Amino acid sequence: MSDLQYPIGKFHRPASLSPDERRTAIAAIAATPRNLRDAVRGLGDAQLDTPYRPGGWSVRQVVHHVPDSHSNAYTRFKLALTEDVPTIKPYDEKGWAKLDDTRTTPIETSLVMMDALHDRWVRLLESMAQEDFARKLNHPENGVMNLDQLLALYAWHGDHHVAHITTLRSRNGWA
Numbered sequence: 001m002s003d004l005q006y007p008i009g010k011f012h013r014p015a016s017l018s019p020d021e022r023r024t025a026i027a028a029i030a031a032t033p034r035n036l037r038d039a040v041r042g043l044g045d046a047q048l049d050t051p052y053r054p055g056g057w058s059v060r061q062v063v064h065h066v067p068d069s070h071s072n073a074y075t076r077f078k079l080a081l082t083e084d085v086p087t088i089k090p091y092d093e094k095g096w097a098k099l100d101d102t103r104t105t106p107i108e109t110s111l112v113m114m115d116a117l118h119d120r121w122v123r124l125l126e127s128m129a130q131e132d133f134a135r136k137l138n139h140p141e142n143g144v145m146n147l148d149q150l151l152a153l154y155a156w157h158g159d160h161h162v163a164h165i166t167t168l169r170s171r172n173g174w175a
Contacts, residue, residue: 004053007167011156011157015148016149017148019130025151026126026151028155029158030118032162033118036066036158040111047059056164059164059168061102062164063107067110068093071113071117073153087140133146134147
């Protein structure tokens with residue numbers, strides 16, 4: 001059986017990305033909204049409220065988490081592009097996943113949010129010069145990171161959460 005928590009494996013932080021790796025990561029970020037929408041297509045409320053693994057978040061929580069996380073990432077990119085090694089503020093993602101809006105907001109709201117957010121984010125990423133990806137930020141929990149590393153992390157992050165849903169669908173026969 002595959003690792004239910006890390007169905008595509010754990011993230012491994014690269015020192016930097018080649019131009020081809022960068023293009024691949026940007027393409028992964030561009031595809032995340034469509035992939036997330038495809039992963040939840042046709043699921044009913046009972047399925048959306050099913051945890052992707054024992055003790056894990058429900059599919060609904062995962063769908064709302066991704067734009068929460070990616071909106072923070074987008075802001076972090078803009079901070080790193082406009083400030084000298086800014087210290088970013090982490091957030092309590094588990095706490096956010098328990099807030100009432102995660103339970104009551106239709107998933108379509110977060111899917112639409114993903115479409116708009118990723119449109120802006122990909123435009124920003126595609127406008128960046130190679131040297132921009134070497135710019136840094138300070139993450140109080142993860143240390144100093146360059147934007148190549150942040151790009152690789154969020155390319156992985158979208159695929160990681162989509163795989164939570166698609167592997168659950170496969171295990172449960174939710175074709």
